Amino acid sequence: MSEIPVEAKNRVSIDRPAAVGWFSLRLLAATGVKALVNSLIGTQTGRRELLAALDNGPDSKAPFPRDGTLHLKDTVWVDYVADIGDGFDATHSVAWLIGRDYLFLKEPGEPVPQPLLEQPNVEPDADGGPPESLALPRADLLIFGGDQVYPYATQADYQSRTFQPYYAARPWGSCDPHAPDDDPGGRPLFVIPGNHDWYDGLISFVRLFCQFDPRRWIGAWYVQQPRSYFSIMLPHGWWIWGVDVASEDDIDPPQLAYFQAQAHRMGPDDRVVLCTAKPAWVECADRSDSDGEETLLSEAWNRLAKIAKLANDGGVPVFLSGDLHHYARHDGADGKQYITCGGGGAFTLGTTMQPEKLRIDEDQTAARKCEFPSIEESKAMRTGAFAMVRRHKLFCAALGCVMLYLLWLFQTSSHGPSADAASRTAAPFLTVVRSSLGDGLWRLVSILVTSPTTTTVFAVILAGFWGFASSGAKRGGARWKSLLLGFFHFLVQIGAAILSAILAAAVLDLIVSGGLLRDLLLPVIAIGLTTLFCGLAFGTYLFFANAAFGWHEQEVFSSQAIQDWKCFLRMKIDKDGLTIYPIGLRKVVTTWKPTLPAEHAPRPNAMGRAVARIFASDTFAVPKGATHLFSPAEALQPHLIEKPIVISRGIEVQEITGLAGSLAKVPEVTTT
Template sequence: MTDDRTPVDGPAPLDDPDDERAFARTARRPRSIDPPELGFTPRRPVPWLAPLLLISTGLRTLLAMLFGAYLDKRELQNSLEARIERQVGPDGGLWLDYVADLGDGFDATYSVAYLLAQPELTVDGHRLPRAQTLVMGGDQVYPSASYEAYEDRCKGPYQAALPVTPPERPTLFAVPGNHDWYDGLTAFLRLFVRSRDRHFGGWGTGQSRSYFAVELPAEWWLLGLDDQSGSYLDDPQLTYFDTVAKRLGPGSRVILAVPAPTWVKAVDHPTAYDSIDYFIRTIVAPTGARVRLLVSGDLHHYARYAGPDRQLVTCGSGGAYLYPTHHLPERIEVPPRDTLSRRASRSLPYDLAATFPDRARSRRYGWGVFARLPRRNPGFGTLLGTVHTLLMLAMAGVAAGRAGGTEQRLLSVPLVAMLLVTMIGAVFFAKPPSAGGKRHVRHWILGVTHGLAQVALAAAGTWAWLSVPLHDWPWPLPVAAAAVVYGPLIGLLATELVAAYLLVAAAFGVNVNELFAGQGIDDAKAFLRMRIDPDGTLTVYPVAVDRVARDWRPNPDGSPTASWLTPKEPLTPRLAEPPIVLEP
């Protein structure tokens, strides 16, 4: 390996490797899983439908959309060193790992980190040693970038998995995803792009900008792009890769790591793939080099599309909630024929070759929304219970008033307001304002239908409330009784109605993300372990874990490089599909 690394717990570099190993042996290991012992707080999975989180994430997304260009630090990176790294293993080949979408709940994130950090894995009869290079493919933290989130949800778990630098001195490279961009890339640059203390657990950080180029064995290259959620590639980045391109030739083969699988997203948004196509067409293709493999995260599953010239792999299963695979198209054309780019490359067909989880299991996971949605998002049920209680009180007030009287007209004002809140909330939940193209009408129809269903539930709840004597109690006892008795029950029923809506809407391609985000499924995780042989053969092993570990025990007496925590029940990785072999 090319870069000198410092031990993770060391305050300063140690020049003598023997001194470094001696320091590692004396490094303090935690004796419990308490945060003061670990140095970070293991976090629960993000409750994506929690009301405050929905508001916060929505505001951050809006600010990123409105001011993203002003917060874009990519032009400023032109002042940073433009390094081109080289990674070659001791045998002339290289083991390389790829993981993405990892900084969520501790159990899932650490399960994957633990497997990545082990000296060797035996998976379906294949012996897979720990990789010398690790690539993080985006969204290293959720729900948004901050110092605390990176420490607790990303860096902390990975340091616990590989506490100090092992003898092979592995190197880490990271591609920023949209969640890394929510603060304008500030925290990402401070964590992964450093001139000193260049370590991330036992991995050394190897990049000097938010994008990178790494020369690999046998004329393979690894290029990591930062396209800030599909925007134009900035001029300093293009200039950097122009310099890289001078070292490519007709015999070069490229692994291109990008933040999102735009080849799939282009099915509904034809311009999504344009920036990647532009990069390949103008930077790589003129050199005669070939992009043999595109890898990305962003969609939280494993999926591979095979085409005549390259493999398109999505592997965003590093820790974030599972995203379904049964909605993926069986065949795509890349670039899409209906792109607006007038100079797009020739469209080629790509067939869906493998997924993890498979389609049948993915559908079964979808049906779990009825149990998981209320359990994972109690705040969401509380919000629905509050809205329905207010709506019921408004309906009950109108029903108890005299027809046509002034009292009824006055009581109808809050009822109209609550009906509007319910309908508008349901319609916006289906996202019609931002929906475009082929599914715009579906969003509106499903949103309105969902709103009417919630109003019907409120009407049924009002009838039930008026059938019991609680509403006749002197004021304010009916309001208190409604909050204590009616609110929790109707909140649960409304949550189950939302679950039913999500299941139906997802069948039409609407709210698919919310169906699975609301469940927060920890299981079905995956990463890629790749081997480049000295003769240029690239073999991709998609390593999958059906069930993550949930019970951990400290390992205070382990070796310096041993993981701090070990699972009480062993993790059993397997291959998501047979190894993919790309011949030279």
């Protein structure tokens, strides 16, 4: 190992935030407001049109990179990763693998321990992996496929959740300690925004990623795109197009004109890998008899297909997207590949809702060939929803308090004079109604009729349950189903609150005879019990709705914040065509050892490990030639999700066989 000189050190702080808690009360409120604002004005801000107007130079329609080097190479390696900036452990585990000089793999499904790197400027060569492993060289180009940060776009979260994990994974491109100060041996990075990047109208995204001059660095990677979409010319007639569909599957006129110009640059046999932030092809399988819903889903695909059709006839053999936090591949009857790969760091989403068959249009279908995690593994994961109380205590407590408040309103209203007045008005009619409904339901109806406050609160809470059920319903589902399921959930929560109140009173009757102490303890115990029972009821509802109807897939998995089961793609383009290596990581690393002396930021010592973890931060003096700031305490063990797919320029799909053995140490793999 060469000694790293002490001069030219960059002082860098690396935060290590915990995974986003999607049921945090503050986050729910803030995200809801931002989503509402984005839905109202997000794509109306004209941000993309403004970028296009500013990028009006003589080479504004030229493909990237503008230095014109990648398409001159004989072989180019490309990494694709999407849905990235969440908790440090998951994001950095993927970034750490992407940042290495070589990635070692074996047969599909076989985890391969990667070398542990104790020194900050040492990278193993192609022979440094486990025996009989395949060494894939580092990528020449990195693509972020959407949703670069969670929960929403702010410059602070971009820095702590995305930029810093990638900087720590690869501060310098080469191990040369004498590299020039203005060139850390970097590689180009291209980015398309997802819906989370659009939550602020694309403001932060533009500031951080759409700065061509001067060049903006993220560790060993640099951005050079002036717009939120791009076209990259690669060797042997291959291109990569990155499309910005905004948050409403919208493609603006300047973007359409841009890709029309790119299509005119293509040769007659050129091929395009089309990247988008939303897998519109998956929605094609969710059509229903509802005309409005079918039109919406068809339009999402039609807008993307409009870009694809600009290429030569049949010139888009591969569609890539993230958004759904797992890996799934559908193989079209015409040989086209539809790949969803959104495992860059965000919470894992199960694959149970991935359709077996897509209908791309009236005469084209695609069959599901592979998914990660598997369907059975995904079904097992959703049982974690029962642990709602353990993971989200404040949310469950707030839910319980809301239900107790509603019970309190019913209780106080039932003793008020208005309820008695109601029974004296229209007595003959009300007598008939009361005999039909029974005393309990009659009391409820009379309270709602005679107490405006109770009625209003009741209606608002019930509407909230209906709205929540509707938001988690499958596309195209009948509205009455969501109303019925929402009302059922509401009744279950009311029942949980009643049970909590009864148990609280029973417990106090055993330990306190009465008086002020009982009055003070009753709400405390009742809130504690409703936190438990209402939280358990909420988790049970999520599990039941997902298992029985396929609803609330996002909520079932976001409530668990599963960090494992990550994935990304490494692709090779050479004279034989395009080879796609789908790479999975079943378990991320949660303990990292600094490879340089680190100054640890103060951590709260009286608030528990969970709170301390949120504020974890380290400061490093990073010298030239440092290739990583952390080493995993235990080896990361990625694996091939499935056999690599080879697509020739004629869109003929093949599979690589025999990865081990004679091909184990050959970085430039060819088909057999």
